[in-house]
Amino acid sequence: xxxxxxxxxxxxxxxxxxxxxxxxxxxxxxxxxxxxxxxxxxxxxxxxxxxxxxxxxxxxxxxxxxxxxxxxxxxxxxxxxxxxxxxxxxxxxxxxxxxxxxxxxxxxxxxxxxxxxxxxxxxxxxxxxxxxxxxxxxxxxxxxxxxxxxxxxxxxxxxxxxxxxxxxxxxxxxxxxxxxxxxxxxxxxxxxxxxxxxxxxxxxxxxxxxxxxxxxxxxxxxxxxxxxxxxxxxxxxxxxxxxxxxxxxxxxxxxxxxxxxxxxxxxxxxxxxxxxxxxxxxxxxxxxxxxxxxxxxxxxxxxxxxxxxxxxxxxxxxxxxxxxxxxxxxx
Ligand SMILES: Nc1ncnc2c1ncn2[C@@H]1O[C@H](COP(=O)(O)OP(=O)(O)OP(=O)(O)O)[C@@H](O)[C@H]1O
Ligand SMILES: [Mg+2]
Numbered sequence: 111x112x113x114x115x116x117x118x119x120x121x122x123x124x125x126x127x128x129x130x131x132x133x134x135x136x137x138x139x140x141x142x143x144x145x146x147x148x149x150x151x152x153x154x155x156x157x158x159x160x161x162x163x164x165x166x167x168x169x170x171x172x173x174x175x176x177x178x179x180x181x182x183x184x185x186x187x188x189x190x191x192x193x194x195x196x197x198x199x200x201x202x203x204x205x206x207x208x209x210x211x212x213x214x215x216x217x218x219x220x221x222x223x224x225x226x227x228x229x230x231x232x233x234x235x236x237x238x239x240x241x242x243x244x245x246x247x248x249x250x251x252x253x254x255x256x257x258x259x260x261x262x263x264x265x266x267x268x269x270x271x272x273x274x275x276x277x278x279x280x281x282x283x284x285x286x287x288x289x290x291x292x293x294x295x296x297x298x299x300x301x302x303x304x305x306x307x308x309x310x311x312x313x314x315x316x317x318x319x320x321x322x323x324x325x326x327x328x329x330x331x332x333x334x335x336x337x338x339x340x341x342x343x344x345x346x347x348x349x350x351x352x353x354x355x356x357x358x359x360x361x362x363x364x365x366x367x368x369x370x371x372x373x374x375x376x377x378x379x380x381x382x383x384x385x386x387x388x389x390x391x392x393x394x395x396x397x398x399x400x401x402x403x404x405x406x407x408x409x410x411x412x413x414x415x416x417x418x419x420x421x422x423x424x425x426x427x428x429x430x431x432x433x434x435x436x437x438x439x440x441x
Contacts, residue, residue, distance in 0.1 A: 113184055114141035115292055115325050116165070116210075121179035121193075123157075123164045126172060130398045134160040136349035138179075142293060147319070147326040149340025149357065151333060151372070155394055157349040158329045162295045165327070166206055167197045183293070185209050208238040211286035215298040217278040220285060221270040227254075227281045228266030231288050238289045253284045256321070258314060276307040283314070290322050297329045312338055333376055337361060342429065345369050348395070348405035351423070355430040365432040368406045404434070412436060 119139045125132040135157045142148050150158050163169045165181055181192040183205070195202045206212075214220060221230060231250040235241050241249065247266070254262035257280040270278055279299065286294060296315065300308040312335065319326055328339050336343055336357065343360045345353040345368065353366040364370050392409035401407070407417040416435045423431040424438055 112144070113189075115144045115184050116142040116327075117180075117182045118165070119180050119182075121161065121164060121181065122177035123160050123169055123174060124177050125174050127398075131400070132397045133349050133400055134174075134397075135164060138346070138349070138351055140344055140351070140354070142325045142327055143341075144292065144325055145319070145323050146341045147328050147339050149336040149343040150327065150329045150346060151331060151336050151343060152346035152352075153331060153372075153394060155348075155397065156346045158331075158346060159297055160349075161346075162212065162297050162327065162329055165192060165295060166210060166212060167192060167195065167202050168212075171197060183209060185292075204238070207234045207286070207291070208289045209291055210293045210295065211289075211291040212295040212297065213279075213282055213286050213299045215301045217275075217282040218270065220282045221278065223270055226267050226269055227273070227285075231266075231281070231285045234285060234288050250284070250288060253288045254281070256318065257281075257284045257287075258310075259284065275303060276310065279303065279307075279311055280314070283311075283318070287318060287322060287324075291324060293325045293327065294319075295327045295329070298331070300335065301330070301332070308335075315339070333372065345372070350405055351433060352406065353430075353432045353434075354423075355427070359427055359430050363427075363430075365426050365430070365437060366406075366434050367410045367412050367436070371409075 121135055121138045122133070123135040125134055138161060140148060150161065152158060160169060164176060169176065176193060179193055182189050183192055190205070192202070192205065221227065228247070228250055231253060232246040235246040235249055251262050251266060254265060259265050259277065259280050270281065273281060300311050303311060315326065316339070326339070330336060340357045342356050343354065344351055345366065347368050352368045353360070353364065360369065364373055395408065403418040403420055407413040410417070421433050421435045423433045425431050426437050
């Protein structure tokens with residue numbers, strides 16, 4: 111197996127608030143393989159977005175702080191530990207949009223209302239390449255065509271508000287991918303869209319992934335989307351990884367009581383594909399709560415004395431691990 115494109119190890123991103131410390135991401139490790147999709151799933155507040163923002167060093171500091179960990183990205187300039195780069199500086203700016211891009215649920219977080227989409231797509235090319243104006247325009251039009259924008263050439267001169275939600279999403283994807291990054295971070299990119307448009311955008315991302323040979327870190331709380339998009343899945347809860355597995359194994363044989371509860375909370379995935387994850391019994395603890403044990407123990411049917419101690423990740427199958435004492439002696 112070749113080196114992963116991105117290897118994150120022991121990532122901790124905490125928020126130092128007036129009321130105390132929020133351990134938003136608390137010791138998370140994962141690898142993103144080239145050309146593959148790692149799905150990240152978990153309830154609201156479990157640290158999915160903060161994980162994504164940490165990779166690009168976009169967590170606002172203060173109150174956020176990257177406490178520890180490494181995030182080694184393979185680039186054409188050799189491996190770079192993103193955790194070691196100054197948060198504001200040329201080196202991380204060179205990574206953003208060139209090696210790693212991000213798309214969001216709300217395209218207006220990426221697009222500016224006052225510039226045409228053509229100008230905004232060309233911006234990345236001006237920053238990261240030596241293309242002249244005509245070359246950049248041609249590349250931007252080509253990219254708009256690749257994301258399925260009708261009348262791509264004419265659309266260059268439109269402003270974001272002149273586009274429908276789905277088309278705005280396509281424009282944001284064009285902007286993110288115009289420099290052909292090897293990694294795309296997608297944070298709930300289709301959550302705000304209706305089911306038909308969502309299916310189109312997911313299909314588009316799959317097509318672009320194959321065309322551009324890129325890896326995707328796909329964040330969602332929709333297990334139906336995970337099933338469609340991910341090769342491997344990481345299940346997070348309260349800033350920690352509960353379970354990780356190839357997507358088929360996770361769906362056929364979820365092992366962590368938290369993962370099992372997630373699946374129980376969506377009994378009719380096929381009938382209601384846009385359903386949000388229903389609340390599992392008990393509520394997510396207050397973000398300031400911190401326990402030295404398993405974070406899910408207070409809501410877990412199986413919790414016992416040993417759960418006061420944080421379990422390591424036990425292997426239960428090929429590339430399938432579970433952070434739960436129930437699996438301590440698993441084969
Ligand atoms: N600027 C901040 N200051 C304090 N706490 C924060 C800040 N940003 C995020 N958090 C906290 O960090 C935790 C993780 O938040 P995050 O946004 O990563 O969750 P998420 O899994 O993406 O949730 P969602 O599914 O709702 O998008 C939450 O408890 C959140 O309240
Ligand atoms: Mg989020």
